[in-house]
Ligand code: GDP
Ligand code: IMO
């Protein structure tokens with residue numbers, strides 16, 4: 386048995402949560418492989434909207450196992466709140482949520498370093514979610530991190546204290562003004578750790594590979610998007626993990642030859658939250674319209690998302706680095722009523738026309754080249770089958786499939802689980 390993956394192909398918030406939840410019926414296990422509570426994955430069904438940050442998006446299904454992989458970073462304080470919210474909804478987690486012992490913990494001081502670092506960068510700030518993601522992955526690669534498995538051993542408190550003291554010195558060196566009460570933060574952290582210790586910790590790479598050997602079907606859930614990948618994104622305006630398919634191998638301990646389908650998910654247009662280059666960004670009424678109709682506000686921070694036309698140069702880049710086998714297009718409904726839809730197919734870069742993502746698109750040196758396609762007027766949010774979709778919507782799909790050379794298998798026409806159509 387092999388694993389399938391779901392990955393965002395843009396700058397995050399493509400709708401991964403909705404589609405993972407939708408596809409969970411086909412799998413036994415859902416496994417998150419990277420990122421942390423910087424993610425906000427939204428699911429809607431039965432008239433209720435849920436936002437998940439650390440917990441995989443298969444959690445609302447009965448008899449499905451949800452694994453938090455070793456590549457994920459966990460903030461115990463946020464994690465505890467997330468679990469308590471689910472318990473209020475009577476979601477029983479005891480037998481279906483498993484946590485890798487090798488997952489790293491976000492300390493309160495990681496969050497403070499994130500904030501101090503952003504403040505010190507001024508206008509050049511990354512626009513981080515301030516969840517401590519970068520500093521936690523730095524301690525992981527620097528070999529200083531505290532892991533879930535440490536909580537089962539004596540002396541984790543010593544490790545925690547040493548790391549915290551080191552961080553406090555570091556924060557002083559930033560020379561920025563941030564207010565915090567360290568004792569309160571430590572108390573909150575310790576309380577959350579005591580709570581988390583009641584959950585099930587596993588050797589996840591062993592568990593997942595054994596499950597595959599025993600014929601179980603696994604779906605790997607990515608966070609963020611390929612353009613936020615630490616290596617292949619718009620560096621330095623990226624997150625601190627590999628959001629691409631390779632991140633599933635290192636974040637779950639599953640070998641590359643065990644990957645089967647890679648579902649690449651994208652919005653029918655493009656959004657980005659935080660700083661950094663965005664060639665097809667629209668600062669006009671069409672961009673505002675996308676933001677309003679698409680309700681484009683960050684699920685984690687509430688910040689408005691920047692909006693723009695679909696960019697096929699970045700999609701091709703993402704399809705290549707991930708080995709995408711099937712595409713899923715979200716939020717087609719948001720484009721209803723736009724007369725002429727533009728799609729960026731190439732860039733003008735330093736006087737030349739190119740169709741790939743060059744080293745740096747940072748300094749406004751990119752000019753998108755667009756093709757125009759006729760839009761559709763109809764509200765498509767209640768349509769249930771592909772044949773009933775407007776002709777021009779189908780033309781849009783055909784145009785994208787031909788340009789990208791990958792089939793679009795699912796289109797989403799609204800936030801609810803039921804507003805999902807197989808092509
Ligand atoms: P994720 O981080 O990739 O899981 O995506 P987010 O949850 O951050 O953002 C996607 C947003 O779009 C959420 O508010 C979803 O409820 C919403 N959404 C998902 N699919 C659709 C769709 O097809 N149409 C519309 N209008 N909204 C959608
Ligand atoms: P999901 O999983 C959209 C962005 C931040 C910032 C940059 C670095 O919901 O798609 P970080 O906190 O990771 O250090 O921030 O990455 N970012 C996201 N943007 N969706 C996300 O997750 C994101 N996670 C981080 O806005 O620009």
Ligand code: MG
Pocket residue numbers: 397398399424425426427684685
């Ligand atoms: Mg999101």
